[in-house]
Amino acid sequence: MESRGPPRAPECSPRGDGVLLPYGEAPDGRLVRASEVSAGLDCGCTCPACGAPLVARRGGVRIAHFAHAADHACASTHETMLHRLAKQLIAERAALTLPEVTVEYGGKHHRVRPAMTIHPEGAALEPGLDGLRPDILVTIAKRPLLVEIAVTHFCGPEKVALIQARRLAAVEINLSQIARDTPPDTLEHIILHTAPRRWLWNRLADAAMVAMRVEAARRTHSRDEALERVGCTLAEAAAAPTVEPGDPRLAWAVEATRDAGLSGAVGIAVAGDGCFAVAREIWQSRLVGRHVLGGIPLDERTVAASLYPVMRGGFAGPRPGGIAWRVITGRFPALRPPPDVVLDYVRLLGLMGLLVRDPGGLWRPGRAAVVARDRGQAAAARRVGHSKALGSPRGATRG
Structure with missing residues (x-):
């Protein structure tokens, strides 16, 4: 323009x-x-x-x-000639290629209609349209189409806004990159068919955009409803009473932790630990028994997997109900993914000196763990010795 x-x-x-x-x-x-x-x-x-x-x-x-x-x-000869030539060719009803109709919404790109070649039924140069003066107004299937020719000046936001407000089909053809030595035949072909062109407003694109917005709103509503259902279900589960574990190894872990004098390191409240079906002392003793007293290197990326058997239903999955944990936590802050809960507890053990993180990222027993392990082994040995003494009548008589 x-x-x-x-x-x-x-x-x-x-x-x-x-x-x-x-x-x-x-x-x-x-x-x-x-x-x-x-x-x-x-x-x-x-x-x-x-x-x-x-x-x-x-x-x-x-x-x-x-x-x-x-x-x-x-x-300005070249620019003026291009602008006038384009208007002349289109006004004389030469075949004209219109760009494809596309819309983009929410990061999704949708092609409504491919590019097409039209044959104008009529044309008028620079008609006055109540404060709007397009370069050319052509008629296609009895519908008006505004054509703007851009060589050095492109349609500004105010004009585009006016076109869109009036819902006038309009396209802009960009001739700014045409070489000055282009032969006439090639020049005319570029103007009419291959030069970059874009829709300033198109009724099909507008309708498609409305449809995409409605669909996005519907999906958002459905997603919100699903998120509410999943969050409420998990919140109810997290508030349920804890259960007594049936695995004897968990009871052993609690006993071993007490023998090691680490009662103060278990039973600690951690934000979001309602994901566990057992008492805090039990799942934390399980972790301490394996990685602090047992000496097994702890990988914070996978440690939660070893505790899945004592988690409440629905919490062990990476996407409960098909919804990502970060979305659930965003709506329900008290509901946290189990790996985050376990990692917070592991870091607390690190502050206590029971675990130390090595350069490779693994957590290994610290100095405090060595002391606790020795203390636990001594307590266990005393208990075994005491049990043997109580279980031997002869030994008791000689005593």
């Missing part, structure tokens, strides 16, 4: 800019090729930009072209 201000004097270079004009303005105002008129000054053509006389040259080396009769060339 060319600017609509008052006409300015053409800017000319006294030595010329080397541009060969493929089109000149004939006496009747149309742009014509140099091959279509008489050679030399007899062509009767003028510059489309400054109005100076042109000469038509049809030598054997270069393609037919126009040049200024005087030794100067207008700086």
Whole structure:
């Protein structure tokens, strides 16, 4: 779209800019090729930009072209010629390619209709439309279509907003990258068919955008309902009373932890630990028994998996009810993924000196763990010795 201000004097270079004009303005105002008129000054053509006389040259080396009769060339000749030529071609109802109709919403790209070639039924140059003046107004299937030609000036946001507010089908053709030495046949093909073009407003795109927004709102509503159901189910489960574990190894872990003098390291409240079906002392003793007293290196990325058997239903999955944990926690802060709960507890053991993180990222027993392990082994040995003494009548008699 060319600017609509008052006409300015053409800017000319006294030595010329080397541009060969493929089109000149004939006496009747149309742009014509140099091959279509008489050679030399007899062509009767003028510059489309400054109005100076042109000469038509049809030598054997270069393609037919126009040049200024005087030794100067207008700086805006090429841009003005492109703009006027595009309007002339389309106004004369030449076949015109329209861009594909696409919409993008929520990161999704949808093609509504592929690019298509039309044959205008009618055309008007720069008609006044109540404060809006498009470059060309063409009629297709009895519907109006605004066509804007952009060479150096593109449609600004105010004009685009006005077009969209009035729901006027409009397309903008970008001719800013056309080379100055493009042959006429190629030039016309580029203008009509291959130059970049975009919709400023299209009823199909507008309808598709509305449909995508409605569908997105429906999905959001359904997702919110599903999230509410999953969150409430997990919250109810987390609030249920703990159960007594049936695995004897868990009872052994609690006993071993007590023997080691680590009663103060278990039974600690950790945010979100309602994911466990057993008391805090039990699941934490299980972890302490394996990795603090047992010496098994702890990988914080997988440690929660060893505690899955004592988690409440629904908490062990990475996506409860098909919903990511970060979404659940965002709505229900008290519901945290078990790996995060376990990691918080592991870090507490680190602060106590029971676990130390090595350069590879694994947690290993610290100095405090070694002391606790020795203490636990001594307590266990004393208990075994005491049990043997109580279980031997002869030993008791000799005693």
